[in-house]
Structures are given as C-alpha cells and as structure tokens.
Amino acid sequence: MKPSLFGYQAPASIEEAISILAGDPDAVVLAGGQTLLPAMNFRAANPSTLVDIQHVADLRGIEVGTEIIIVKAMTRHREFELDAAVARVNPLVAEVMQHVAHVPIRNRGTVVGSLCHADPSAEMPMLLVLLGGSVIAQGPSGRREIAAEDFFQSFLTTARERDEIITEARFPVLPKGAGWAFDEVTRRHGDYAIAGVGCVLSLDDRGRASRVQLAACGIADTPVRLKEAENILTGTTLGASDLDAAVAASGAAVTQPDEIHVSHTYRRRALGTLIRRIVTMAAQRATQMETA
C-alpha cells in the first residue's frame, strides 16, 4: 500500500527539527525509515509531518572514546557494524549486528531509530541495556541523559517526550579482557528474535567470574537485564550447575504470552538454551583474551 497524506520538512539543524516537533503534536522524526515507512505503507502510522533529519550535519557519525562509543542519530546500522574502531573496543557490536534484519535494511536503517522504536524483540535496545548505555534526548528545554533501563518503558514505548529528539546513543566499550557473546532463536535468519541473549563477563586469575552482565530480548515488553542470573553466576567458575541455577532463576523473566508460532514454554526453553550457550561462549573468549 501507499502512505496516507503527510507534510514533509527537512531541517538543517537540531533546533529547527525540535521546533517543528514542538509545534505539531503528530509530527514524527524520519531517520532511516526502515520501520516507519512500512508502518506508513500499512497505514498503521499516520504522521501529520515527517521531520527528515538526514540533512542535519550534527547528527552524523560515530565517536569512539576510551570509555564510550557515541553513535549519532543518523548513523546507519551498517556503519556501526563495519566501523573498525568500534570493533576494536567493542567486538560484541558486530556480532549482534549480524542478526539485525538484512544488509539492504542495515544500509538504510539507523541505530538510534531502532532504539526509539523500542521493539522488545529487537537487538539494538537489548545491546544498550546489556552494556548499561544511555541516550541523549534534546528538546525545547535542553538536553538530558536517559539510562537505557529507564529509556525502554514498555512495548514500543520510551521515555522520550514527543518534542524531543534522541540525538545520540552512548554504548560503553567492553572492559579490558572481557569475554562477550550474543545469539538468538528466530524462525528465519534476520527476523525479530523469539529470544535473544547477550553476555559480557570478566574472569579473575582463578577462572571465576568477577563481573557478569546478561540481557535478553524477545521475552518481555522491554529488553531485560537478567540480574538474578548475573548475581548467581558472579563468583562461580560458570560450570554446569551454576548455569542450571542461572537458567532456573531466569524463567520468570519471560512474560510474553503464547503467540501463534511460539508458546510461552518454548520461549522459556529457548531462553535457557541461549543462556547456557552464550555464557559458555563468553567465558571461552575471556579465557582466550587472558592467554593471548
């Protein structure tokens, strides 16, 4: 189908874009359009005005710092995926990105657009929650930083006010020597996840986990940090019984009800399988980092 009528504005500055949003409650920001345009073609989304931010120079690019990677609002998925400086400080990014749709979609879709869409089964929101990152929201009254866990509020719902633009996302780099892994279960490669799990962990010199970060997508109305499992695994050698305990403690995090293709039970089992696989893979990588 074709989209219904809308107005179109292509501001050259962030301030101009914000003033358009502030003056029109039904105006919507257009970045890559890979979710918004299909929704408009279905007429599920009917914005009064599209505010195309692709010409705002301040919203382009990636800045890799010693602790934080800043991803500006117009950065396409594929740029983030292929950036050599990002891969050096956070190799998890490229691993997650392999699962985001397909290359032609990643060429156009943006990282921040995906965060703002806040689909709970999407990979980018989970990555930001897993890493403990944040976003910067800019509105008529200034800029504010919103932590990932506060930003994702519910299904397709974020803490962004409607006259705010998320100008950048801030992804922490991985701790030195940390292991990492991500995988997901989908019906077809590139689809949204039935369940997906990401992990970042550090081992001490006796092979015990000194720090574990674990998060999942697809299982609830937001991406979820699996904090109980993190606490159970911290201080252990990540053996089979430790993983069993972590999996048992994570089942309650699955709140998605039965769906036509996926029962609640199946999703819980998928989550458990992924936790075992992902924590083991991250631990192997952490060991390799130590011996390298």
Add this chain to the structure above:
Amino acid sequence: MARTMKAAIPDRSADAEVDVSMTVNGEAVSRSVSVRMLLSDFLRHELRLTGTHVGCEHGVCGCCTVLLNGRAGRSCLTLAVQANGYDIRTIESVASADGTLHPVQQAFKECHGLQCGYCTPGMVMNIVARFEEPGKLDLTDEGIRDLLSGNLCRCTGYLNIIAAVRRAAELLGRA
C-alpha cells in the same frame, strides 16, 4: 448517510508537491512529485524504469532493491524526496548498452537462476552491490544464503541462485 454527489471533484491532488533531483543510472533527473511518492514508484511511474519490481511494499521481499549511493536498499522503504541528491542505480544500468549481460546476469542465465523473473532485478542489484565492495567474498553456502537472505524467490528453491552467485564470482575473477 445522505451525502450529496454534487460536490465538485477537486481538479488537483491534495498532496503537497516537492521538487526532487537525483542522478539515476548516470543521468540527472528532476521532477516535482508528491511528498508521499515512494522511490520505487518514482522510478517506475515518473521515469518509466519498470525493471525495478514492487512486491510487498513493506521491505520483506527485496524485489525493489536498488543501489542508493552505491549501497543496496529498498526503494519501497525510501521516499523519492529522501533520495534528493542521491546517486541511484537500477537494473536498467547493469547490462551494457549493446545488450551484453553483466557477469551476474550471465551467471543467472547459465545456472537457470530464475524462473518467473519477478525477484531477479532485486536479487541482481543486491548481489552486484556486494560484489562491488572490496574484500573477500564468503562463497560458502552459508555466506551466499546470508547474502540472499533479504530477497525472496517463490519459484526456484534458491539452489540455482546460490550456484549463480558462485558462477558470477568465477566470471568476475572473485572466486
């Protein structure tokens, strides 16, 4: 509900129009179009470049894939006005002017990589874009399937398309 049929039919579309200019297959084009015109419709209806096919209009099938500034993208998920100033390449630019097929097209022909042909322009544009990127190509079954994962074909069962990608790599000296 009683509604008068006498109301005048508007002689103009209510759509706001916008001027767009871009390069399509090496030629500069300018048109005034509705802001809601999709790039796929711009190519097909305004420029009569009907080689770009339209399947699902929500980004799933990949039939409408064209190159936007050298990168494969969905023309149905891009407004014409978003492509203002872009360099666009469509399937019409792929074969030589004398009709000689591009190696990717030649490989599809040799390997029987198409039946009805509806998905083929999108397939070819996606594959051409990947072949134009530097670096080693992943020509394992898994690598080729990943490359093709954003393009649906309902005829072939994909095996001949996978063979065509390998054959194209041979023809282009990339195997």
